[in-house]
Amino acid sequence: MTLADTSTEVLAVPAERGTCPFDPPPAYDLAREQDPVAPVRLFDGSTAWMLTRHQDVRAVLQDRRFSADGTKDGFPFLSPGRRELATGNPTFIRMDDPEHARLRRMLTSDFIIKRVEEMRPQVRAIAVELLDAMTRDRDHADLVAEFALPLPSLVICLLLGVPYQDHAYFQKCSSTLLNANSTAEQVHQARDDLNTYIKQLAESKRDSDDEDIISRLMRREDLSPDEVATMGTLLLVAGHETTANMTSLSILTLLRDPEQMARLRSDPGLIRGAVEELLRYLSIVHTGLPRVATEDVELNGRTIRAGDGVLLMINTANRDSEAFPDADSLDVGRDARRHLAFGFGVHQCLGQPLARAELQIALDVLLTGLPNLRLAVPFEQIPFRHDMLIYGVHRLPIAW
Ligand code: HEM
Numbered sequence: 422m423t424l425a426d427t428s429t430e431v432l433a434v435p436a437e438r439g440t441c442p443f444d445p446p447p448a449y450d451l452a453r454e455q456d457p458v459a460p461v462r463l464f465d466g467s468t469a470w471m472l473t474r475h476q477d478v479r480a481v482l483q484d485r486r487f488s489a490d491g492t493k494d495g496f497p498f499l500s501p502g503r504r505e506l507a508t509g510n511p512t513f514i515r516m517d518d519p520e521h522a523r524l525r526r527m528l529t530s531d532f533i534i535k536r537v538e539e540m541r542p543q544v545r546a547i548a549v550e551l552l553d554a555m556t557r558d559r560d561h562a563d564l565v566a567e568f569a570l571p572l573p574s575l576v577i578c579l580l581l582g583v584p585y586q587d588h589a590y591f592q593k594c595s596s597t598l599l600n601a602n603s604t605a606e607q608v609h610q611a612r613d614d615l616n617t618y619i620k621q622l623a624e625s626k627r628d629s630d631d632e633d634i635i636s637r638l639m640r641r642e643d644l645s646p647d648e649v650a651t652m653g654t655l656l657l658v659a660g661h662e663t664t665a666n667m668t669s670l671s672i673l674t675l676l677r678d679p680e681q682m683a684r685l686r687s688d689p690g691l692i693r694g695a696v697e698e699l700l701r702y703l704s705i706v707h708t709g710l711p712r713v714a715t716e717d718v719e720l721n722g723r724t725i726r727a728g729d730g731v732l733l734m735i736n737t738a739n740r741d742s743e744a745f746p747d748a749d750s751l752d753v754g755r756d757a758r759r760h761l762a763f764g765f766g767v768h769q770c771l772g773q774p775l776a777r778a779e780l781q782i783a784l785d786v787l788l789t790g791l792p793n794l795r796l797a798v799p800f801e802q803i804p805f806r807h808d809m810l811i812y813g814v815h816r817l818p819i820a821w
Contacts, residue, residue, distance in 0.1 A: 423724050424460055424468050433462045434471060434732065435499060435601070435708050442805045443674055443703060444749065449473055449737040458723040461732065469497035469730030470723065471709065473737040475744035475761065477720060481733055483766035487712040491515040496713040497730030500601050502608035503810070507711075509609060510616070512655040518767060524652060527641070528771060531580065531634055537774040540576075544779055547575050548786040556790070561797045561820040568787070569668040569817070570661065573779050577660030580775075581653060582633025583622065591615060595658045599810045601708070612654070619657070620650035656772075663705065664776050666806065666813025668783045671699045673803065673817055674751065676796055681753050686788055695753035696780045701760035702751045704736035707812040710764060735761040791821040 436446035444450075452459040453473035461471040472478050481487050490496070491507025492515075498504040507515045513524040530536065548568075555567040562568075574592065578585040597603050597611035619635070623646055626636040634656065638649045675682040685691050709732030718725045725731065739760050740748045763770035770776065787794065796803075797818035804815040 423726055424470065424729050431460045431462050431468065432471070438807070443670075443677075445704070445707065445734070445736040445740060449734055450740065453737050453741060458721045458725070463497055463730075464500055465498070467497070467730070469711075469732055470725055471732045471734060472720075473734045473741075475738040475741040475759075478733045478735060478738040478761060479765050481712065481720075481731060482710070482761070482764060482768075484718070486714060486716045486718055487731060488517050488715050489515055489521070489712055489768055490517050491711070493713050493715070493728075495728040495730050497711045497732055499708055499711075499810075500603075501605040502598075502600070502603040505605040505608040506598060506612065510612065510651060512651045514655060514659075514768060521767065524648070525771060527638065527644070528634070528652070528656070532771050532773075532775055534774045537778050540775075541778055541782065543579070544572075544576055545782050545786065548572055548782050549790075552786055552790045556821065561818065564672060564817040564819045565665065565669045565814065566816070569672075569783070570665040572668065572783055573664035573776075574661040576775070576779060577657060580634055580660070581656060582626065582631060582635045583619075583653075583657060587618070591618065591657055592661070594618075595662055596809075598658060599662060601808055601810055615654045615657070616647075616650045619653040620646055623649045623653065659770075660772055660775070662811050663772075664779045664783075666705050666811050667700065667703065667776070667780055669817045670703050670705065670813045671696075671780065671784060672787060672794070672819075673796075673814060674699065674703065676794070677800065678751055681751055682788075685753050685784075686792075689785060689789075691753050692781050692785055693777075694756065696777060696784065697757040697760060698751065698753050698755055699780075700762035701739045701745065701757040703812070704739045704760075704762050705812040706762070706764075706810075707736045708732075708810055709734045710768075735764065791819075793821050795820055 432448055436448040439447040457474040457477060459471045460468050462468055472481060491511055513521045551568050551571055555562045574588050575585055594611040594615040597607050623635050623639050626639050629636050635653050638644055685695055712731045714725045714727050714729050716727050742748045744759060763773045797820040806813045806815055
């Protein structure tokens with residue numbers, strides 16, 4: 422069967438989550454069991470294939486017959502804003518090799534494990550300072566605003582050479598870019614604003630001999646200031662929203678699961694593994710990684726034709742019991758390293774060593790520093806980010 426043969430009665434995506442806000446939409450789980458290469462309907466009425474099994478998602482992410490280039494015909498978009506983001510002035514996340522590799526290579530040394538390990542004391546000092554400020558003379562706060570969001574924002578600002586005092590501005594632009602309900606015009610404006618902001622900053626660093634990423638990119642002869650601006654924008658957005666949401670959602674998940682929380686508190690040696698398990702269990706990039714086929718591909722009895730869009734559901738793949746026994750249970754002691762929360766293949770998350778270090782440090786500092794940590798409002802009042810491309814919570818009122 423090909424996409425053209427599918428009926429109009431296909432699942433519309435994104436689908437809604439069920440009763441548990443940590444679980445992927447039940448319709449995706451059903452697809453994984455019954456129709457792992459399923460046709461789905463997108464916002465503009467077009468169709469694409471949705472892949473939900475761990476094995477298939479992993480295979481397609483490293484298959485060069487699938488392109489990440491959003492300007493190619495058939496590329497699947499989940500909203501008008503998303504289409505605008507991928508087609509106008511794209512960054513290397515929406516490019517194929519060799520251009521993607523050329524740009525990505527300029528940044529790899531900044532995010533290798535060795536470099537990140539050297540940064541750990543600095544990240545920990547920031548985390549401890551934020552915790553001190555949050556808890557001084559108070560017994561409650563919003564964890565998102567006072568800890569989870571500032572921590573990765575301060576770190577990515579340091580790395581890029583962006584002044585943190587501008588955080589309200591870049592966080593606002595970034596929210597517009599990542600809001601599934603933003604119109605194409607709003608996304609266009611927010612991206613232009615952010616690019617202009619980074620470009621002006623980059624121009625001001627043209628003659629500097631600072632070692633921050635933007636200054637170093639500006640000294641290269643093979644990059645234009647516009648390219649520096651789009652790369653800086655990608656790093657700034659990807660570098661703070663993701664880790665911030667993982668931090669607050671992880672804490673909320675542990676607060677809802679006192680047994681796992683107690684295990685983690687009693688054995689801090691579990692933290693590294695627990696971060697992988699939380700990345701797997703929560704899979705905050707929850708709307709699917711988009712690709713388009715450049716050749717005909719046979720998969721599970723379906724023919725994906727050249728020009729067909731594909732959505733790779735890493736959230737459902739990470740709950741596939743073929744890959745992770747009892748996949749719907751959170752188990753901080755399990756070996757979850759094969760998870761796909763950072764993607765896979767050539768576009769696998771560039772910032773993952775940094776994200777891991779930030780998450781490990783954030784959890785350690787919060788669990789050690791707040792032995793009586795609890796929710797300050799009933800669970801039902803927590804606003805989940807159903808409207809955002811990166812899942813999480815808008816606010817997390819906590820007390821200690
Ligand atoms: C790519 C997830 C943190 C920078 C990706 C992709 C995923 C992802 C799933 C693959 C996208 C695709 O294949 O289409 C996450 C998660 C994070 C996180 C879950 C935190 C928990 C970060 C951080 C940075 C970052 C801290 C820092 C700079 C990037 C970049 C790419 C990327 C530049 C594009 C890589 C490429 O196209 O070659 N991320 N990310 N991410 N991420 Fe992350």
